[in-house]
Amino acid sequence: MxxxxxxxxxxxxxxxxxxxxxxxxxxNCAICEVRAHGVCSALRDDELERLARAAVRMTVPPGHIFxxxxxxxxxxxxxxxxxxxxxxxxxxxxxxxxxxxxVGHFLGLAVSDxxxxxxxxIDQVKLCRFSRPKxxxxxEEFPRMERRLLAEAANELVTAQxxxxxxxxxxxxxxxxxxxxxQLENHYGDxxxxxxxxxxxxTRADIADFLxxxxxxxxxxxxxLRKDGLVTLNAGHGITVISPVRLEAIARGGES
Amino acid sequence: MxxxxxxxxxxxxxxxxxxxxxxxxxxNCAICEVRAHGVCSALRDDELERLARAAVRMTVPPGHIFxxxxxxxxxxxxxxxxxxxxxxxxxxxxxxxxxxxxVGHFLGLAVSDxxxxxxxxIDQVKLCRFSRPKxxxxxEEFPRMERRLLAEAANELVTAQxxxxxxxxxxxxxxxxxxxxxQLENHYGDxxxxxxxxxxxxTRADIADFLxxxxxxxxxxxxxLRKDGLVTLNAGHGITVISPVRLEAIARGGES
DNA sequence: CGAAAGATTGAGGTGGCTCAAACGGCGTGG
DNA sequence: CCACGCCGTTTGAGCCACCTCAATCTTTCG
Numbered sequence: 414m415x416x417x418x419x420x421x422x423x424x425x426x427x428x429x430x431x432x433x434x435x436x437x438x439x440x441n442c443a444i445c446e447v448r449a450h451g452v453c454s455a456l457r458d459d460e461l462e463r464l465a466r467a468a469v470r471m472t473v474p475p476g477h478i479f480x481x482x483x484x485x486x487x488x489x490x491x492x493x494x495x496x497x498x499x500x501x502x503x504x505x506x507x508x509x510x511x512x513x514x515x516v517g518h519f520l521g522l523a524v525s526d527x528x529x530x531x532x533x534x535i536d537q538v539k540l541c542r543f544s545r546p547k548x549x550x551x552x553e554e555f556p557r558m559e560r561r562l563l564a565e566a567a568n569e570l571v572t573a574q575x576x577x578x579x580x581x582x583x584x585x586x587x588x589x590x591x592x593x594x595x596q597l598e599n600h601y602g603d604x605x606x607x608x609x610x611x612x613x614x615x616t617r618a619d620i621a622d623f624l625x626x627x628x629x630x631x632x633x634x635x636x637x638l639r640k641d642g643l644v645t646l647n648a649g650h651g652i653t654v655i656s657p658v659r660l661e662a663i664a665r666g667g668e669s
Numbered sequence: 670m671x672x673x674x675x676x677x678x679x680x681x682x683x684x685x686x687x688x689x690x691x692x693x694x695x696x697n698c699a700i701c702e703v704r705a706h707g708v709c710s711a712l713r714d715d716e717l718e719r720l721a722r723a724a725v726r727m728t729v730p731p732g733h734i735f736x737x738x739x740x741x742x743x744x745x746x747x748x749x750x751x752x753x754x755x756x757x758x759x760x761x762x763x764x765x766x767x768x769x770x771x772v773g774h775f776l777g778l779a780v781s782d783x784x785x786x787x788x789x790x791i792d793q794v795k796l797c798r799f800s801r802p803k804x805x806x807x808x809e810e811f812p813r814m815e816r817r818l819l820a821e822a823a824n825e826l827v828t829a830q831x832x833x834x835x836x837x838x839x840x841x842x843x844x845x846x847x848x849x850x851x852q853l854e855n856h857y858g859d860x861x862x863x864x865x866x867x868x869x870x871x872t873r874a875d876i877a878d879f880l881x882x883x884x885x886x887x888x889x890x891x892x893x894l895r896k897d898g899l900v901t902l903n904a905g906h907g908i909t910v911i912s913p914v915r916l917e918a919i920a921r922g923g924e925s
Numbered sequence: 926c927g928a929a930a931g932a933t934t935g936a937g938g939t940g941g942c943t944c945a946a947a948c949g950g951c952g953t954g955g
Numbered sequence: 956c957c958a959c960g961c962c963g964t965t966t967g968a969g970c971c972a973c974c975t976c977a978a979t980c981t982t983t984c985g
Contacts, residue, residue: 504921504922504923524824524827559816566819566826567780568780571780574767574786577765577829580833582764582765616962617963628965629964630941632965633965635965636966665759666759666763667761840972872931883973885934885975886974888934889934889973891933904981905982
């Protein structure tokens with residue numbers, strides 16, 4: 414009756430409560446490992462000084478939800494390590510992952526006073542946390558930061574539109590190819606060599622929830638790509654893309 | 670072979686070329702009918718003065734594409750009348766409508782120097798057009814405008830995430846109910862009365878492309894809702910929603 | 926009024942889902 | 956070190972929601 418779903422398993426074995434582990438207090442943003450990424454890259458050293466006083470560093474273990482869907486939006490986050498999945502759910506447990514985000518990404522741009530999505534750590538995730546009023550004050554003071562946030566929001570909007578095209582109109586094969594190609598771009602940028610290797614932390618279930626498919630379909634589709642000589646599936650979550658060019662053609666919808 | 674599509678008809682009978690009709694030159698933004706909406710509402714009168722000098726008003730007839738997917742992003746637009754559909758396409762003609770926008774909405778936040786989407790007038794559309802450099806200059810000068818743009822982008826992001834959930838995980842019935850309920854909210858705000866009337870300019874094909882379905886499925890699903898006593902289908906593009914509450918329940922995924 | 930576009934309805938096909946079983950890696954404990 | 960259980964992955968068989976193709980009906984508009 415439901416075309417897709419994760420009713421049983423995905424609802425049942427879902428991670429525990431909102432737990433925030435390992436809060437290390439504020440450190441120096443100027444020497445932060447993600448200094449060059451995300452919002453931070455928009456600021457000068459003296460501005461970073463201010464930022465540092467507002468930031469709380471924290472670590473979140475795999476599987477833990479640190480933003481609960483619909484909860485009060487009290488904080489903003491900046492991902493400084495690991496990978497996070499953002500998601501929305503339906504009452505019966507069906508789940509859509511709206512994006513995977515990693516280092517440099519900014520989280521928490523909420524419209525209302527509540528988060529419209531949830532966020533769960535896939536692997537060990539490091540975050541900078543800012544209280545809403547504090548960050549809003551900073552935005553007020555540093556127009557450059559606002560510029561940066563606008564640019565990032567515009568970027569996400571473009572990504573979201575691509576994903577809507579994928580979810581609304583692409584076949585399973587095209588979706589999986591799109592996902593793999595996206596991963597390639599993340600690792601290699603524009604210059605993707607033949608036999609490019611990727612390894613990602615998300616499970617088949619995550620990929621399914623991201624692509625609007627079931628685990629079985631993702632698995633079968635990957636096997637199909639393997640049979641067609643497009644990829645090899647390595648141990649763990651590793652994949653070798655033999656022909657990125659052909660993969661992209663499939664992702665774009667230009668080939669069967 | 671393709672699960673969804675608008676290959677034949679939708680590709681063939683597609684609107685003509687990029688045509689911009691009725692350019693009326695710059696007018697006074699202070700007395701503009703959408704003064705209270707969109708980006709304009711963020712500005713003071715003296716700032717609007719500046720805006721007016723940068724704006725070119727234009728009218729676009731139904732069916733005409735005024736932003737071509739992938740073309741150079743030379744302008745920004747502010748919708749001052751009518752309804753616009755935003756879309757992305759695949760090479761074989763499959764099309765996904767990413768949103769319908771109307772008065773007050775801002776268009777053209779492109780990341781690169783090219784538009785990532787196309788825009789087509791559904792009915793008679795009125796626009797304010799700004800050249801990219803001019804608007805960027807204004808943003809530089811008026812932080813309030815930037816604030817406003819960021820807020821609007823954040824809003825669109827939330828909408829986009831909702832749409833991803835819809836496209837990835839909702840049934841046809843839930844999708845159509847979601848669409849109708851969204852239309853209700855547009856017209857009535859939060860207080861939607863029983864037997865609420867709506868009439869919208871988009872065709873069944875547009876709705877299908879928006880919901881990731883086919884025309885036939887949209888039509889059949891609407892008929893199903895009618896049979897179930899949830900709506901009545903009026904002449905033209907009018908629909909009466911007998912029970913908005915039950916419709917919302919379906920849209921949310923909480924009822925069959 | 927007539928042509929063209931849009932909407933509805935029917936009949937049949939299929940891509941991806943559901944249910945089910947087997948397989949593999951990995952940590953735990955005996 | 957191996958047995959065991961858990962979890963994620965793969966594969967198979969069958970089904971169904973939605974798609975495709977096609978005909979008819981309705982609305983719009985010149």
